[in-house]
Amino acid sequence: MTVVFELTDVSFSYGAGVTALAGVDLTIHQGERVALLGANGSGKSTLLHMLSGLAQPTGGEVRAFGALLTAQLLRDEAQAQAFRRRVGIVFQNADAQLFSPTVRDEIAFGPLHLGLGQGEAQQRVDDMLRLFGLEALAGRAPYKLSGGEQKKVALAAVLAIDPDVLLFDEPMGGLDPRTRQWLLEFLEALHVAGKTLIVATHELAELERLADRVVILGEDHRLAAAGPVGEMLGDRALLLNVNLIHEHTHVHGDLVHTHAHAHPPGHEHGTEHDHALPHEHAHKAHGHQHAHPHDGTDA
Amino acid sequence: MAEPGDGRGGVGAPVPAWMLGGSSAPPPGRQGRPVLEKLLNGVAHVVESAMAADAAGDRGGLLQRLDPRVKLVGLLALLLASVLVNHLAALLALFAVALAFIVFSRLGLGRFALRAWVFVPLFTLAIVVPATTSWVTPGRAVVHLWGGGATTATGLASAVRLVLRVTDAVSFSVLLAMTTPWNELLAALRVLRVPRTFVFVLAVSYRYVFVLMRLLQGMVAARRSRTVGRLAPREDRRFVAAAVGTLFGHSQAMSEQVHTAMQARGFTGEVHALSVWRVRALDYAWAAMVTLALAAAVVLELTVTRGF
Numbered sequence: 001m002t003v004v005f006e007l008t009d010v011s012f013s014y015g016a017g018v019t020a021l022a023g024v025d026l027t028i029h030q031g032e033r034v035a036l037l038g039a040n041g042s043g044k045s046t047l048l049h050m051l052s053g054l055a056q057p058t059g060g061e062v063r064a065f066g067a068l069l070t071a072q073l074l075r076d077e078a079q080a081q082a083f084r085r086r087v088g089i090v091f092q093n094a095d096a097q098l099f100s101p102t103v104r105d106e107i108a109f110g111p112l113h114l115g116l117g118q119g120e121a122q123q124r125v126d127d128m129l130r131l132f133g134l135e136a137l138a139g140r141a142p143y144k145l146s147g148g149e150q151k152k153v154a155l156a157a158v159l160a161i162d163p164d165v166l167l168f169d170e171p172m173g174g175l176d177p178r179t180r181q182w183l184l185e186f187l188e189a190l191h192v193a194g195k196t197l198i199v200a201t202h203e204l205a206e207l208e209r210l211a212d213r214v215v216i217l218g219e220d221h222r223l224a225a226a227g228p229v230g231e232m233l234g235d236r237a238l239l240l241n242v243n244l245i246h247e248h249t250h251v252h253g254d255l256v257h258t259h260a261h262a263h264p265p266g267h268e269h270g271t272e273h274d275h276a277l278p279h280e281h282a283h284k285a286h287g288h289q290h291a292h293p294h295d296g297t298d299a
Numbered sequence: 300m301a302e303p304g305d306g307r308g309g310v311g312a313p314v315p316a317w318m319l320g321g322s323s324a325p326p327p328g329r330q331g332r333p334v335l336e337k338l339l340n341g342v343a344h345v346v347e348s349a350m351a352a353d354a355a356g357d358r359g360g361l362l363q364r365l366d367p368r369v370k371l372v373g374l375l376a377l378l379l380a381s382v383l384v385n386h387l388a389a390l391l392a393l394f395a396v397a398l399a400f401i402v403f404s405r406l407g408l409g410r411f412a413l414r415a416w417v418f419v420p421l422f423t424l425a426i427v428v429p430a431t432t433s434w435v436t437p438g439r440a441v442v443h444l445w446g447g448g449a450t451t452a453t454g455l456a457s458a459v460r461l462v463l464r465v466t467d468a469v470s471f472s473v474l475l476a477m478t479t480p481w482n483e484l485l486a487a488l489r490v491l492r493v494p495r496t497f498v499f500v501l502a503v504s505y506r507y508v509f510v511l512m513r514l515l516q517g518m519v520a521a522r523r524s525r526t527v528g529r530l531a532p533r534e535d536r537r538f539v540a541a542a543v544g545t546l547f548g549h550s551q552a553m554s555e556q557v558h559t560a561m562q563a564r565g566f567t568g569e570v571h572a573l574s575v576w577r578v579r580a581l582d583y584a585w586a587a588m589v590t591l592a593l594a595a596a597v598v599l600e601l602t603v604t605r606g607f
Contacts, residue, residue: 052563054559054562054563080565080567081565084563084564084565085565088563088564091556091560095553096553096557096560097560099503099506099507099557099560099561100502100503100506101482101485101486101502101505101506102482104573104575105573108572108573109561109564109565110564110565112571112572112573113564113565113566113567114564115565118573118574121573122575125573139480141482141506142506143509157564161564161565
């Protein structure tokens with residue numbers, strides 16, 4: 001498989017000893033779906049910025065499509081245009097991503113600035129508006145859109161460039177359940193279309209639908225582990241260690257019970273449960289499911 | 300699950316004792332709003348309202364359906380004419396043109412009057428009143444005043460012309476503002492050869508003023524929710540200064556994020572925009588009407604002035 005990105009001993013510091021990434025080695029192949037997992041502040045966004053050429057490593061090297069990705073390369077307009085046409089990034093902060101006066105202008109921005117003519121840019125805008133069901137919002141200002149609508153516009157604006165690689169920074173953040181479902185299905189469709197997807201997230205719930213491979217960054221900003229989704233999600237000690245799941249404590253009478261779990265969306269801890277029921281059933285009353293020994297010891 | 304009062308917060312450290320007892324807060328009393336806080340909130344509200352109003356009402360009105368470029372040039376030409384013509388008949392003719400546009404654009408005379416004819420023309424009238432007196436403008440006395448002076452016919456005529464000129468100019472300006480969304484108006488400036496980069500900077504600034512206003516309102520609300528009793532004016536001023544500084548910092552950070560997002564989609568310094576407008580038959584017809592109106596005003600001006 002063609003290598004899209006190759007990172008060798010990549011580090012990034014903001015200066016004054018503030019490290020964002022340390023010694024990361026990573027290879028991403030064409031057509032892969034990769035999830036970058038890590039707690040807040042582990043370096044996921046920084047890594048995405050480096051993959052999109054918006055930040056340069058302070059140590060190590062980043063190769064994209066076989067070429068060394070440097071500030072010098074991106075200063076060459078032709079090289080920069082060629083790179084930007086192949087790599088698109090959807091930011092976490094919609095307010096920063098949607099800067100144009102209207103939705104139509106927003107979607108047209110990328111094609112126009114990457115060398116497409118007015119006619120072709122207009123065609124892409126029309127196609128994207130139709131694809132995302134945004135025709136009625138074409139003339140509206142971005143700040144007047146809901147969170148889900150903003151996400152669609154941001155996606156449309158990036159896809160209008162038709163990149164081979166799509167980077168997403170916390171794409172599910174702040175979305176209602178219906179929009180989340182729509183986005184998951186859309187990302188699956190992009191994968192089927194052959195796009196390479198790299199998603200930075202700290203949510204485990206939808207991981208199996210989002211990615212085939214997981215790369216986990218620890219709180220020490222280093223690569224903690226990488227591997228298939230099932231294998232990574234099954235390693236509870238690892239997930240606890242990198243602060244992707246937490247220890248949950250509750251009380252059964254005099255018994256204090258601590259075990260590890262993560263919260264899927266919609267999860268609620270009930271305030272009461274029936275102590276008489278077998279433990280598995282008692283925990284189902286909480287609305288989440290797991291199996292563990294009911295013997296008063298930590299899981 | 301940790302129970303209330305057991306001191307176990309479930310987060311490792313014990314919950315402080317002062318959080319576990321009942322509330323010791325005094326009952327709520329009257330709380331006045333500091334003046335500067337009201338001012339900040341008011342500014343944010345006005346900016347938001349102005350932006351939310353944008354282009355008014357019925358998009359099916361005459362001016363709303365025009366190409367913004369044609370409309371901008373036409374209304375600017377009429378505004379310029381109202382500044383240059385001197386005779387009352389010509390100024391009245393231009394006012395009649397403005398009235399016709401208001402009616403055919405379905406803007407509502409009452410609403411338009413409130414926006415365009417109440418403050419600026421009245422303020423102009425207040426300024427020009429001294430010039431109607433014989434102490435400033437000699438002439439035939441119309442109304443005798445105390446102190447031996449009088450309101451003169453010449454002075455009154457000058458005052459009426461000035462107020463009418465201001466009313467015409469403001470009417471055409473407000474017509475443009477009420478029938479054109481701000482972003483279209485900015486983009487239409489290109490027809491006047493305003494640099495594309497300048498227009499883009501204005502458009503982005505307009506977009507992010509809203510973001511900063513929301514942030515400001517959030518800061519004001521957060522402060523209010525944690526304020527007990529009245530604050531000294533010095534505290535008020537300190538908060539305003541801090542708010543200004545915080546907004547500046549946020550705008551700085553936001554501008555860097557926006558620039559990064561623009562770079563990610565190919566921006567290298569030169570701005571390109573989509574051209575979506577096409578001049579149609581209605582635009583040509585309207586431009587012809589405006590040209591006729593301007594010609595009529597000029598003919599009136601020359602006819603009356605030179606006595607043809």
